[in-house]
Amino acid sequence: MKRICSLSIMTVLCISTAYAKPPENISDVVSAAIAYHDSGAYQRDFADVVGQAQQWIKEQAGKVIKPAIVLDIDETTLSNWEELRANQFAYFPDGTCDHLPQGPCGVLSWERSGRSSAFPPMKALIDEAQRLNVSVFFVTGRHENERIITSDNLKKSGISHWDGLILRPMNSYTSAASYKAPVRASLEQKGYTIIANIGDQASDLAGGHAMKSFLLPNPFYRIP
Numbered sequence: 602m603k604r605i606c607s608l609s610i611m612t613v614l615c616i617s618t619a620y621a622k623p624p625e626n627i628s629d630v631v632s633a634a635i636a637y638h639d640s641g642a643y644q645r646d647f648a649d650v651v652g653q654a655q656q657w658i659k660e661q662a663g664k665v666i667k668p669a670i671v672l673d674i675d676e677t678t679l680s681n682w683e684e685l686r687a688n689q690f691a692y693f694p695d696g697t698c699d700h701l702p703q704g705p706c707g708v709l710s711w712e713r714s715g716r717s718s719a720f721p722p723m724k725a726l727i728d729e730a731q732r733l734n735v736s737v738f739f740v741t742g743r744h745e746n747e748r749i750i751t752s753d754n755l756k757k758s759g760i761s762h763w764d765g766l767i768l769r770p771m772n773s774y775t776s777a778a779s780y781k782a783p784v785r786a787s788l789e790q791k792g793y794t795i796i797a798n799i800g801d802q803a804s805d806l807a808g809g810h811a812m813k814s815f816l817l818p819n820p821f822y823r824i825p
């Protein structure tokens with residue numbers, strides 16, 4: 602039992618608590634995540650990582666056989682900020698998404714609406730990689746039934762060409778880490794050298810099969 606007391610003119614107020622230190626209040630965490638985005642710090646941190654990756658790709662592109670990069674999609678290539686903000690970072694897979702900027706916004710409805718936007722630094726990285734004849738592969742945790750809407754959303758956001766879009770088979774629900782690493786291994790077996798693997802989750806990068814991995818900031822959700 603812990604006692605917190607304050608003294609006012611009239612009385613001494615004590616609030617007794619039965620715990621030592623609870624986790625951070627969820628409302629404060631949500632506010633901090635929104636402030637991280639709205640202050641521009643998120644975009645700066647994101648651009649810093651992309652800049653490092655871009656420099657690395659420039660240095661390595663001419664040194665290896667069949668150079669390639671692997672990119673995740675959500676919060677790596679495409680931003681879902683409107684949906685994330687509306688839902689205050691909760692995950693609602695089903696339901697409509699008809700009341701933005703208010704939530705709730707069903708994630709599948711949001712993705713099917715094709716309103717995700719490309720991160721400008723990542724689009725620039727893709728453009729430069731392609732100028733350097735580096736193959737670009739998207740490896741996403743989205744399932745195969747979202748192939749057309751994902752492809753259309755990429756094109757709508759200005760990304761018109763890629764060498765592979767690899768989505769999860771419909772019956773796959775393993776961790777992202779155990780799904781994505783074998784995909785990269787299969788690209789290597791086809792002769793590609795993955796010079797950079799870029800994602801917003803540690804699970805995008807776990808398991809190797811890339812010369813160098815780059816982790817983008819994402820304090821908004823975690824995918825194992």
Ligand SMILES: [Mg+2]
Nearest residue numbers: 673675676801
């Ligand atoms: Mg992602």
